[in-house]
Amino acid sequence: MNRVMNRVRSCGVREDDQLNSLAQHESHRNLMRSTGIADTGKTLYINIQYYVIYRNAAENLSLSLIQAQHQKLNMVFNNLNTTGLDLVPETGRYAFKSVIGNSKIVYLPSNPLVLTESNIIRLSYSGAPFDGLTKTLAYVKSQGFSPIPGVLNAFLAPLQDILGESEVPGNSCSVEVLSVGGDYQRGTLPNYDLGMSLCHEAGHCMSLTHTWNETQAVQIMPDIPIQKHPNYIFEFYSDGARNCNRMKDCARYAENQPAYTGPVESSGPSASWMCSGAPCAGCTDTSLLFEMGCGVMDYATDPNMVMFSAAQCLAMRACLLTESNGIALKASDGGVLTSSSPADSWSSSTPNSSQNSPTSVWSKVKWYVIIGASVMGVLLLTLIIVMVVVLHRRKIYKKSDRK
DSSP: OOOOOOOOOOBOOOHHHHHHHHHHHHHHHHHHHHHTOOOOOOOEEEEEEEEEEESSTTTSOOHHHHHHHHHHHHHHHTTOOHHHHTTSOSSSTTOOGGGBOOOOEEEEOSSSSSOOGGGEEEEEOOSOOBSSHHHHHHHHHHTTOOOOTBSEEEEEEOBSSOSEEEOSSSSEEEEEGGGOOOSSSOOSSTTOOSSHHHHHHHHHHTTOOOSOOSSSOOOSSTTSOOOSSOOSSOEEEEETTTTEEEEEOOOOOGGGSSOOOSSSOEEOOTTSOEEOOOTTTTOOOOSSOOOOOSBTTSOOOGGGOOBOBHHHHHHHHHHHHTTTTSBOOOEETTSSSOTTTTGGGTOOOSSSHHHHSTTOHHHHHHHHHHHHHHHHHHHHHHHHHHHHHHHHHHHHHHHHHHO
């Protein structure tokens, strides 16, 4: 049952899926124009269903770990993962802070708003790790379950050689179960334990492609530089004296790319990844932007996978607003929910896991107080109405007695 965990990020989404998705981005926008749908910038709420497929205790994830993952998902999609975003430079060759986007997409369990055990479907399993989403879905269906229409179905399962796979676009994704986690409770897969694998696959479900294209050097998004290969390890270095930022790239396949002229040397072959170069050595030309690398749709390790670009966020919202991936909006600001309603599910303002948990005591107490106050208000109003009616009738009776 044990698996080798010294892997690099790999996603099951194929390049032909990506080429199709590029055309779909424009299709989503055209559909919005033709139907008169406007993106008002309001927060969009959708439901998510979690499935845990496990073979042992380590894979049968605790509720608190799934809550940490759920919180991380919402933090990343709402630009609240400030620890990571603070790494993105404002100047230099990697000055991408100005294009950081906020999708304003909030994931909610079906009922109640706070993620509880009742929102999780658990299935035991005794076979080999799945090789992707298709085999995962086949097993789930053999157990009497099918992806729920209109919601994002997240299958947390043992996977072979990949960290996840998604429909592009679609409403189902599978994620390596040991990569599930968050900032306040990590998973157990080294380098991929902060919950970014699910964020990456959810991005695919919202129609996003990877940030590179190996067949042809095309610009995937207008605010992301052209990129031909994935960045497996991407770190920012800063020299305060020269305000110089650069990338350390340890996992390029040298035989699959032209001569690399970036700020750090890379050498290979692919079986022997190497790094060389010191931070900011020879970093003089700050006019040229190099590959983004730190984007959620690249292949960096979890600590360095931190941002969606503004164009990516617009593409995801267009996909949802046109329901092009089969996911139905639960509500938006001004609808059933307000932007503050689910805040305790993913707030990053408190320092530890017990306080940040979506089932925190404060979250429960707050809702009890709101409900209790509403009930008391209704009772008080009813009492006032009854008293007014009684007094009015007494006046009528007194007038009648005088006659």
